[in-house]
Amino acid sequence: MSLTVPNDLLDQARAGEVDDAAFIACVRESLPYAWSVISELVQHRDRTGAEFADNQVPPPSEEARGQLLRCLASDAMRGALERHFSVRLAFQNCHRVAVFAPSAADAWREFVTPRAQILNQKPELVDC
Structure with a gap:
């Protein structure tokens, strides 16, 4: 299951x-690793003013990797995160999440x- 949905929701x-x-x-509570990676990337990009910030560190566990995959594979979750943070998200492999400024269309x-x-492919990422 992707999300733990409270009864009121x-x-x-x-x-x-x-x-x-x-x-x-609900996303923040259900997928804390994915939330932390994305929110930290947003903060980093905001601090540096770069067009984008990306994560190149593999997740610490299969559970964490699964959170990223579920979060970014869902159009609803990805769209909500993009609206919430006012960014555009992109994803490569099993962990390379990138957060783009809205103006960074070319990047x-x-x-x-x-x-x-x-x-971006590396032999150690074949099974990620």
Whole structure:
């Protein structure tokens, strides 16, 4: 299961739309490793003013890796995080998350190319 959904949020979803704040809180509580990686990247990018910041450190466990995969594979979660942090996210391999400034369209486009994915491959990442 991707998220641990509190009963009040489940009731809210059954009754209609779920607001982003409630959904973000659910993601933050359910996927703490993924949340910490993304929020730290956002803070780093904000501090440096760079077009993007990325994580190149493999997760400390399979559980942590699973959190990243589940979080970034979900269009709903990715979209909510992008709106919450006012960034654009990209993902390569099992752990290379990148956070882009909204104005960094060229850097984002380069990061998500097949060329960039191929150049990011390393033998130790085959089973990640």
